[in-house]
Amino acid sequence: xxxxxxxxxxVVVILxxxxxxxxxNVLTLALLHSLTxxxxxxxxxxxxxxxxxxxxxxxxxxxxxxFYAKQYLRDFPPIFQRYRGLSVGLDDENAPENSPALAAxxxxxxxxxxxxxxxxxxxxxxxxxxxxxxxxxxxxxKDGACVIVLAGATSNxxxxxxLNGGRQLIEQKVRRLIISEHHTPDAGPLIADWPTPTxxxxxxxxxxxxxxxxxxxxxxxxxxxxxxxxxNTTSLAAALYAAEPGHYAFEKEGEGPNELILANNEPLLTxxxxxxxxxxxxxxxxxxxxxxLEKEEAKDKKRQNATP
Amino acid sequence: MTRKAxxxxxxxxxxxxxxxxxxxxxxxxxLRSSTIPGGQPVRMGFVYVPNGINKEHWTPAYKGEFxxxxxxIQPLEPFKQQMxxxxxxxxxxxRAWLDGAGDHGRCSAxxxxxxxxxxxxxxxxxxxxxxxxxxxxxxxxxxFPSLEIGIEDARQAGNCDSGYSCAYTNNLAWxxxxxxxxxxxxxxxxxxxxxxxxxxxxxxxxxxxxxFRKSILDFVAEDTRQLxxxxxxxxxxxxxxxxxxxxxxxxxxxxxxxxxxxxxxxxNKPYGVPADFAxxxxxxxxxxxxxxxxxxxxxxxxxxxxxxxxxxxxxIDIPDGHHPLTHHRGQPDWIExxxxxxxxxxxxxxxxxxxxxxxxxxxxxxxxxSMIVYxxxxxxxxxxxxxxxxxxxxxxxxxxIKPGRRIVYRRETPVTNLYLSMMDRMxxxxxHFGDSTGRLSDLDVS
Numbered sequence: 001x002x003x004x005x006x007x008x009x010x011v012v013v014i015l016x017x018x019x020x021x022x023x024x025n026v027l028t029l030a031l032l033h034s035l036t037x038x039x040x041x042x043x044x045x046x047x048x049x050x051x052x053x054x055x056x057x058x059x060x061x062x063x064x065x066x067f068y069a070k071q072y073l074r075d076f077p078p079i080f081q082r083y084r085g086l087s088v089g090l091d092d093e094n095a096p097e098n099s100p101a102l103a104a105x106x107x108x109x110x111x112x113x114x115x116x117x118x119x120x121x122x123x124x125x126x127x128x129x130x131x132x133x134x135x136x137x138x139x140x141x142k143d144g145a146c147v148i149v150l151a152g153a154t155s156n157x158x159x160x161x162x163l164n165g166g167r168q169l170i171e172q173k174v175r176r177l178i179i180s181e182h183h184t185p186d187a188g189p190l191i192a193d194w195p196t197p198t199x200x201x202x203x204x205x206x207x208x209x210x211x212x213x214x215x216x217x218x219x220x221x222x223x224x225x226x227x228x229x230x231x232n233t234t235s236l237a238a239a240l241y242a243a244e245p246g247h248y249a250f251e252k253e254g255e256g257p258n259e260l261i262l263a264n265n266e267p268l269l270t271x272x273x274x275x276x277x278x279x280x281x282x283x284x285x286x287x288x289x290x291x292x293l294e295k296e297e298a299k300d301k302k303r304q305n306a307t308p
Numbered sequence: 309m310t311r312k313a314x315x316x317x318x319x320x321x322x323x324x325x326x327x328x329x330x331x332x333x334x335x336x337x338x339l340r341s342s343t344i345p346g347g348q349p350v351r352m353g354f355v356y357v358p359n360g361i362n363k364e365h366w367t368p369a370y371k372g373e374f375x376x377x378x379x380x381i382q383p384l385e386p387f388k389q390q391m392x393x394x395x396x397x398x399x400x401x402x403r404a405w406l407d408g409a410g411d412h413g414r415c416s417a418x419x420x421x422x423x424x425x426x427x428x429x430x431x432x433x434x435x436x437x438x439x440x441x442x443x444x445x446x447x448x449x450x451x452f453p454s455l456e457i458g459i460e461d462a463r464q465a466g467n468c469d470s471g472y473s474c475a476y477t478n479n480l481a482w483x484x485x486x487x488x489x490x491x492x493x494x495x496x497x498x499x500x501x502x503x504x505x506x507x508x509x510x511x512x513x514x515x516x517x518x519x520f521r522k523s524i525l526d527f528v529a530e531d532t533r534q535l536x537x538x539x540x541x542x543x544x545x546x547x548x549x550x551x552x553x554x555x556x557x558x559x560x561x562x563x564x565x566x567x568x569x570x571x572x573x574x575x576n577k578p579y580g581v582p583a584d585f586a587x588x589x590x591x592x593x594x595x596x597x598x599x600x601x602x603x604x605x606x607x608x609x610x611x612x613x614x615x616x617x618x619x620x621x622x623x624i625d626i627p628d629g630h631h632p633l634t635h636h637r638g639q640p641d642w643i644e645x646x647x648x649x650x651x652x653x654x655x656x657x658x659x660x661x662x663x664x665x666x667x668x669x670x671x672x673x674x675x676x677x678s679m680i681v682y683x684x685x686x687x688x689x690x691x692x693x694x695x696x697x698x699x700x701x702x703x704x705x706x707x708x709i710k711p712g713r714r715i716v717y718r719r720e721t722p723v724t725n726l727y728l729s730m731m732d733r734m735x736x737x738x739x740h741f742g743d744s745t746g747r748l749s750d751l752d753v754s
Contacts, residue, residue, distance in 0.1 A: 079638065087719040125396060128720035132745050136400040136720055139424070164740040296637070 018152035020053025024231035037280030047137035049089035049130035051153035060102035089130030105223035131159040151180035151235035182234035197257035215279035237263030360689030383658035413472025415685035416615035422724035422742010429467035438727035458491030634689030678703035
């Protein structure tokens with residue numbers, strides 16, 4: 001059983017979902033980015049893998065990550081604003097087209113007819129094999145630091161269990177697997193085979209209207225959900241449970257390593273909205289980077305003075 | 309005319325010297341009856357350059373069949389039909405994980421092992437490298453299970469990168485998790501290793517050899533005369549070419565030692581080693597060629613310069629250290645110098661590939677019957693990335709790889725998947741290796 005790291009470390013979350021199949025996962029992804037860019041950091045989204053999705057969904061996920069990263073690093077010199085995250089994992093390039101809203105969202109352009117949102121997914125090879133991606137993401141984390149949130153097919157995680165060393169890595173790094181029953185109704189066999197504690201978020205009856213991201217004139221999620229009906233909140237609950245398992249509005253049933261969580265209480269809607277609509281904090285320049293920049297500036301000045 | 313089948317193990321012998329032979333047609337019946345599956349052996353090798361490669365001038369803008377090659381890799385243009393470029397291969401074990409700084413130490417340690425090394429400057433722990441897994445099997449058929457060569461002198465102990473031992477940056481091959489295989493750097497040492505030392509001669513014999521500056525070939529002259537009579541015209545020509553190569557190498561070594569006394573390159577020069585990089589490269593690869601030709605070994609690694617090398621390249625008018633230049637922070641003049649160094653390395657490699665492509669063997673050429681990976685353990689030397697490692701494979705592994713193209717794999721595809729595929733082609737099958745997730749698809753001849 002992996003031990004939990006020190007309380008000060010934010011939980012590391014790996015999201016395995018199907019934003020190309022159901023738009024409510026768009027909010028789940030946005031929530032996790034919001035938690036990652038909060039101050040203090042409430043969670044750290046380390047990798048995103050997709051099932052039942054397609055390239056448009058992968059592009060959207062990548063664009064959303066870069067969008068939040070740019071906001072978070074807005075006080076850094078431009079050369080240090082580059083996105084350092086892992087590529088999006090995509091299980092199948094031949095998934096049926098089901099993401100017109102996502103494609104339309106990232107196709108928006110500005111007044112100069114330039115794309116509003118950057119992404120680095122142009123073809124299938126610009127995405128990662130999701131099993132390798134999740135494995136690689138886990139290797140970079142402390143023991144017991146990770147939570148995997150599953151809101152989609154179980155195929156990626158089953159693949160990880162079968163991978164050489166995969167099961168041992170899960171035992172070492174993953175503190176809990178949290179599953180959205182609304183998106184993963186067939187989770188039983190996975191839960192039975194999973195080597196660490198699990199939490200099944202029972203399909204919630206709560207729905208949420210797409211929020212207004214007032215801090216951003218153009219927000220990819222806002223564009224994607226512009227014409228959306230109220231969205232199911234089960235996967236939002238799963239994401240929140242990863243960061244705040246002690247939230248008062250969750251109800252827990254059963255004992256033992258496999259929990260059943262009920263997420264039907266109205267106060268959760270307030271929490272979701274608050275977290276979704278909070279502006280990313282502006283990350284402070286680390287002292288080491290400040291010193292490095294000062295040294296480089298001094299070197300540049302010296303070089304300029306030396307040039308005849 | 310009945311040809312006598314020569315044993316593959318036939319040697320030219322005389323006065324304490326022994327020289328192996330290349331593959332002759334006269335050996336073909338004996339080869340087929342040997343334990344080598346399919347007769348002609350496949351060779352596997354890795355040529356490694358440090359500090360990453362400038363991707364802008366390495367990666368074509370297209371995938372599939374080669375057209376014009378970018379600047380760094382352009383010297384391989386004549387051989388692009390025997391080359392396969394593999395993009396998006398990743399060495400996750402080279403990444404930091406929880407260990408902080410030390411990308412150079414990690415990337416070279418992980419390159420052929422697929423393992424995340426222990427961060428320590430005095431206690432090393434890695435994994436067996438893929439070439440050594442193959443060497444264990446090939447060593448049953450060849451005199452040397454593997455050959456490790458290099459050019460840059462480097463220590464084996466101490467801290468070479470942010471707490472990582474020099475054993476990690478200065479070795480590619482690992483026989484066990486704690487035993488690196490240091491590369492041979494001195495051409496004379498390599499020559500003596502391959503063709504025998506004269507330590508067992510009596511003092512009179514040694515003096516005689518030195519006084520008359522006899523070529524080692526002179527000592528096998530009687531054997532050579534006898535053998536020639538048993539060979540057909542084609543094999544006689546091959547024998548002459550082969551022995552000429554050995555004599556030329558001897559001359560090069562003597563020349564290098566003479567030149568060393570006259571040249572002051574402005575840096576510390578290892579004893580007995582050519583001062584000129586290109587000459588050193590050529591000498592080492594010429595001997596490696598002879599070794600491969602004569603089936604002295606089928607597995608090799610060539611650490612061109614050690615990972616993190618700060619060697620200047622005055623040969624091409626670059627007095628700045630290689631490693632510092634790669635941290636260019638976008639400065640165009642530094643990027644240009646890095647590109648020139650990258651291309652200079654490929655230039656030397658291409659000259660060697662040309663030689664391999666001209667050596668005929670049953671089934672094609674020595675190049676055709678090889679799989680030689682040329683690449684780096686870092687993707688981008690400036691950003692210290694471990695994905696999209698610059699990787700080309702020269703040769704088709706005796707017709708088992710379809711060359712002449714660039715294949716782009718999915719991101720995070722482990723480079724160890726390539727090694728599993730190569731090991732298969734050497735007849736060495738493993739279920740997993742390092743962080744592999746399977747074999748590389750699309751390599752095969754369809």
